[in-house]
Amino acid sequence: MEYDVVIVGGGPSGLSAAIRLKQLAEQHGRELSVCLLEKGSEIGAHILSGAVLEPTALNELIPDWKDKGAPLNTPAGEDRFLHLTETEATRLPTPPQMNNHGNYIISLGNFCRWLGEQAEALGVEIYPGFAAAEVLYHEDGSVKGVATGDMGVGRDGEPTDAYQPGMELWAKQTIFAEGCRGSLTKTLFERFDLRAECDVQTYGIGIKELWEVKPEHHQPGSITHTTGWPMDSKTYGGSFLYHLENNQVVVGFVIGLDYENPHLSPYDEFQRFKTHPAIRKVFEGGRRISYGARALSEGGIQSLPKLTFPGGALVGDTAGFLNVPKIKGTHTAMKSGMLAAESIFAALGEDAPVREISSYTTAFRHSWLFDELWRVRNIRPSFHWGFWPALVYSAIDTYVFKGNAPWTLHHKRADHECLKPAADMPKIQYPKPDGVLTFDKLSSVFISNTNHSEDQPIHLRLKNPNTPIQVNLAQYDAPEQRYCPAGVYEIVREGDTAPRLQINAQNCVHCKTCDIKDPTQNITWSTPEGGGGPNYPNM
Structure with missing residues (x-):
């Protein structure tokens, strides 16, 4: 199937690119065919975020979004920023980047479902349940499009009775909007050396639950962020509590994947966090509804790769447009998709369309998106010094230099290089879950509605099958057992074997955490059959 533009990924960046392309075609009276592939069972099925939406990009993309029923139902109210010790909570001044006046607490999944409706109304062809599994190339090496994965392949790699071959989708330009650590984007980094002139990317893992709480514990619009306990001062991390409508509260924890202690379990740190006296009272008598986890790109502007290559472009978190101090990436992802769409549309209208849309990079550098990311570039890397030095430096960078310090701090080590040997680090004893406030991984995975066809090749591939025992277990006490928030990796001991x-x-x-944090980079996350994975209803 041939299109003018193929978009891989139905998140905010991909959908915004699709909408902008069709808007421009409509305004200029041109025909433009746009196809969007989404590996989840539906638009929004794999979308996970806090989320507080800054409507800057939305106002530009769809100015009449209120009239069109956008699901922005809860205006942001009071901001609270707390520093926790094990038993106390101290309120700190809210950093200016975290001021949420004018923003909205939303379900990002539902917001993307609405964006999908807007895209389809403009004529975008959306195919959920189809995972892009391979990048296709022209003879000259430029990107030709993508191929979807075969369906109905058995665990042995042979076709079953349900076999359906994948389909090739060719395009003049292909936009990769896969989200953090995109599996196809990884191959593009290598083929086109897109990371040659930027810092290494650094990541976090975000773990989230959706709760229905008692009415007396619910404050619509309330926003709380915390730092400190249960993290030590060397580990980057913090929490969020956002009060939605209908007595719903989202609670989550983000931990930087540059942590050192292989005994640390991000999932269990999150569960322990909920037991803090200032936090647990919100959930007493409540009911947990859903659970999910996702990695996020935290490197900032100095970790952005080259955004274009012959035949395609990168947008959203697959490139790394998250504003870390704001803890927001939706408006930045949307803007990147819009900028790419505008540049691609202009190029496709030329008599001799260019293969590489370098004007996208130029447009980015002249946009408010560049300015916003530039001003906060030094905040996240300062935390490599530890929490308190970073807090002092961040205040100076924000209030004195106003984001324009005459230097740029850098990320120098990849996250998988940061783990220290297990024997050199303290063990962490996590309390057993009580099944009321805290839960085990398997019961959490159950309410994420995760499902994969069991008779398919394992999509988590080991480059060397011996490495997990000979290296990871021997040196790091098999950290994959702990950094995975879904119980995927398990060390099995049976008798004397x-x-x-x-x-x-x-x-x-x-979530892609294993692909990022594995100390030997022996695990490769590849795309399973389309439609598999979580089915987040309201995340």
């Missing part, structure tokens, strides 16, 4: 790694791929919530 040697330990072995068991991969429970059907549990995978597609």
